[in-house]
Amino acid sequence: MTTAPQTPEGVTDPARAMYRLDPAMLEMIFSYCRARLAADPVPLDLPGDKARLEAALDGLIRPEGRSPESVLNLFATELAPAVISIDSPRFLSFIPAAPTKASLLFDMVVSCSSLQGTSWLEAAGAIAAENQTLRVLADLAGLPPEAGGCFVSGGSAGNLSALAVARDTAGRRASAPPRRGRVAVSDEVHASVTNALRLLGLDTLLVEADDHRLTGSGLAAALEADRSPGEVVAVVATAGTTNAGIVDDLAGIASVAGKWGLWFHVDAAYGGAGLFSPRVRDRYRGIEAADSLVVDPHKWLFAPFDCAALIYRRPALAKAVHTQQASYLEVTHRDDTEWDRSDHDGATYDEPFNPSDYAFHLTRRARGLPLWFSLAVHGTEAYREAVEAGLAIAQVAASEIRRRPYLKLLREPELSIVIYERLGWTWAEYESWTQRLLAEQIGFVTPSRWEGRPIARLAFLHPGTTPEVVREILDTMA
Numbered sequence: 200m201t202t203a204p205q206t207p208e209g210v211t212d213p214a215r216a217m218y219r220l221d222p223a224m225l226e227m228i229f230s231y232c233r234a235r236l237a238a239d240p241v242p243l244d245l246p247g248d249k250a251r252l253e254a255a256l257d258g259l260i261r262p263e264g265r266s267p268e269s270v271l272n273l274f275a276t277e278l279a280p281a282v283i284s285i286d287s288p289r290f291l292s293f294i295p296a297a298p299t300k301a302s303l304l305f306d307m308v309v310s311c312s313s314l315q316g317t318s319w320l321e322a323a324g325a326i327a328a329e330n331q332t333l334r335v336l337a338d339l340a341g342l343p344p345e346a347g348g349c350f351v352s353g354g355s356a357g358n359l360s361a362l363a364v365a366r367d368t369a370g371r372r373a374s375a376p377p378r379r380g381r382v383a384v385s386d387e388v389h390a391s392v393t394n395a396l397r398l399l400g401l402d403t404l405l406v407e408a409d410d411h412r413l414t415g416s417g418l419a420a421a422l423e424a425d426r427s428p429g430e431v432v433a434v435v436a437t438a439g440t441t442n443a444g445i446v447d448d449l450a451g452i453a454s455v456a457g458k459w460g461l462w463f464h465v466d467a468a469y470g471g472a473g474l475f476s477p478r479v480r481d482r483y484r485g486i487e488a489a490d491s492l493v494v495d496p497h498k499w500l501f502a503p504f505d506c507a508a509l510i511y512r513r514p515a516l517a518k519a520v521h522t523q524q525a526s527y528l529e530v531t532h533r534d535d536t537e538w539d540r541s542d543h544d545g546a547t548y549d550e551p552f553n554p555s556d557y558a559f560h561l562t563r564r565a566r567g568l569p570l571w572f573s574l575a576v577h578g579t580e581a582y583r584e585a586v587e588a589g590l591a592i593a594q595v596a597a598s599e600i601r602r603r604p605y606l607k608l609l610r611e612p613e614l615s616i617v618i619y620e621r622l623g624w625t626w627a628e629y630e631s632w633t634q635r636l637l638a639e640q641i642g643f644v645t646p647s648r649w650e651g652r653p654i655a656r657l658a659f660l661h662p663g664t665t666p667e668v669v670r671e672i673l674d675t676m677a
């Protein structure tokens with residue numbers, strides 16, 4: 200192995216070279232991005248083959264570098280086609296994504312500027328814009344002016360951070376905090392909530408749902424029947440369940456939570472986007488009473504990954520739980536009286552608002568900015584229309600399903616998820632249909648279960664999904 204030449208300061212040339220802008224690499228990467236952004240339609244692509252991927256990557260990373268061209272070429276020809284395009288209008292599994300071009304382009308600005316949003320001291324400009332974006336969501340939900348929070352990596356991180364605040368706040372308030380708290384949930388709650396409760400050492404009070412919807416009366420009945428309701432510290436309601444897009448009885452749950460002194464967390468990771476639409480806004484009545492709320496813009500608000508909004512009614516409660524204390528961080532918590540003019544050329548500083556204080560993180564990408572840019576460029580009306588496109592295509596799908604004798608619609612879609620059955624099919628038949636659809640690049644639709652039975656499930660949110668795509672998919676089930 201040859202030793203890299205050293206400069207007089209002891210820095211090697213290859214180390215310096217990593218910081219020199221290579222115009223050819225720049226052009227190559229930009230032209231890849233240009234082509235991907237312009238792809239219409241986006242190719243759905245295919246699942247990866249482990250052996251082929253391993254062979255392609257074998258020995259790639261070695262002591263000496265390689266030409267950017269060869270590495271990018273490997274990515275473009277071997278790796279990218281083995282990632283199913285979640286932003287394709289034919290991706291209707293799980294919860295898809297459909298980032299706007301403006302948000303994708305601004306994501307590049309965030310990357311190229313290494314924009315972080317950890318503390319006000321370091322990143323006031325980024326944080327101010329993120330907070331403006333959180334305010335739009337808080338206003339749509341009807342939360343009070345003092346509500347606030349931060350963007351985290353996803354709904355899972357949001358749920359975990361919020362439930363940590365619920366647990367610790369209850370512990371501080373109670374004269375005799377429960378040894379092990381519990382959280383009321385229905386069995387439709389997202390898997391990330393169940394996981395968060397396990398990680399936080401919290402147990403569940405399982406509330407029987409009414410036709411798959413968690414209701415205030417169900418919650419009250421469960422609390423009244425429970426032997427130790429004092430252990431229950433919070434309730435998690437879902438505004439848009441992942442399997443069927445059902446919005447829980449938020450108003451009823453809010454009222455019972457208020458009466459029993461429970462923290463009211465609303466997981467609107469998928470469904471929160473519906474707040475933009477007056478057509479369905481009424482379903483969310485009661486969301487304004489949330490103590491904490493999670494909405495994922497990387498789902499139905501057309502932002503790139505990874506972007507979830509976590510908003511608290513009283514952010515101070517979250518700050519008391521999540522602030523990391525260390526001598527080297529002290530400076531980030533100094534208020535404006537300490538950062539006076541003598542420190543900083545006449546600059547004044549407000550009460551420092553550090554997004555790091557509102558979730559279990561410290562360093563964080565300014566991940567709210569791509570949404571901020573796109574919202575400011577397109578305006579909220581365009582967002583309303585894009586959300587309503589998802590609601591509308593779900594209604595089209597429901598009526599197309601009703602027209603086909605071999606299919607059975609399982610419930611009227613409340614938001615943009617449609618569940619239905621192909622009469623007579625087993626789980627294995629759904630799975631082979633999924634594989635066939637993908638192999639023919641018609642769509643990516645995975646099965647789920649409903650009341651114990653295997654079903655098909657379509658999750659819409661891409662404004663580019665047309666009735667023709669829906670009909671094409673449904674016709675393959677004949």
Ligand SMILES: Cc1ncc(COP(=O)(O)O)c(C=O)c1O
Pocket residue numbers: 294352353354355356389391437439440441466467468469470495507
């Ligand atoms: C209702 C709900 N909550 C939480 C999550 C988890 O979000 P993430 O995948 O961003 O962690 C999801 C994901 O689909 C969801 O639908």
